[in-house]
Amino acid sequence: MFEAKIYITFKEGVVDPQGITIKGALESLGYRSIYDVRMGKYIQMKLNTQDKEKAESDLKQMCAKLLANPVIEDYRYEIEEKCGK
Amino acid sequence: MFEAKIYITFKEGVVDPQGITIKGALESLGYRSIYDVRMGKYIQMKLNTQDKEKAESDLKQMCAKLLANPVIEDYRYEIEEKCGK
Known part of the structure; x- marks a missing residue:
């Protein structure tokens, strides 16, 4: 079992209305500061x-295909093995 | 200048329809795995x-008051000092 943390952020220069x-x-x-x-x-x-390699390559594809919009977003991820459950 | 990273997640047990x-x-x-x-x-x-202490206490208040919904969400943050710009 692997646990991945994926961070998706707007590229610099892209306007972020929510922010x-x-x-x-x-x-x-x-809060003025x-x-x-x-x-x-x-x-x-x-x-x-x-299979960690498979997990990483899957993750990369998932980010590029579905999770992030590569035109306006950057992504990065961390992956670690979890023992047990 | 301080840079903070805030992570807001649903509490365990809370249904996450987007997920x-x-x-x-x-x-x-x-992706079957x-x-x-x-x-x-x-x-x-x-x-x-x-003032790092002020920044941290502000950040905690902002999370509790506006950024996260403490009934269903947990938050954590990291704060680091940035030199220069």
Whole structure:
């Protein structure tokens, strides 16, 4: 069993309306020190396989094909083996 | 300047419809080894302050008040000092 953590973020220069909205909302709550907010996605995935190489290559394909939009988003992932359950 | 990374995830036991949909979509693309997918949020925030303690306490409050829903979501954050710009 492998556990993967995938982080998907907008590429630099891409406008992030959700981040801008969050920044505005936090400022209206009185937090004045915020310089920038960028919103991304965090996906936790459990893979039921023994083969780390296969898991990694699958993960890369999944990110490129479905999870991230490579035109405007970057992705990175961490993968670690989980023993037991 | 501090840079914070905030990870917001559903608490265990809370149904995650987005995660279930992603799992289904990946399976329909032929990835059979997926055991579980959980969708979360990943927020990158830049704080324009010199005071790390203040930055941390602000961050905690922001997560509890606005960024996460403490009834169904957990949050954690990392904070590090950035030199220069």
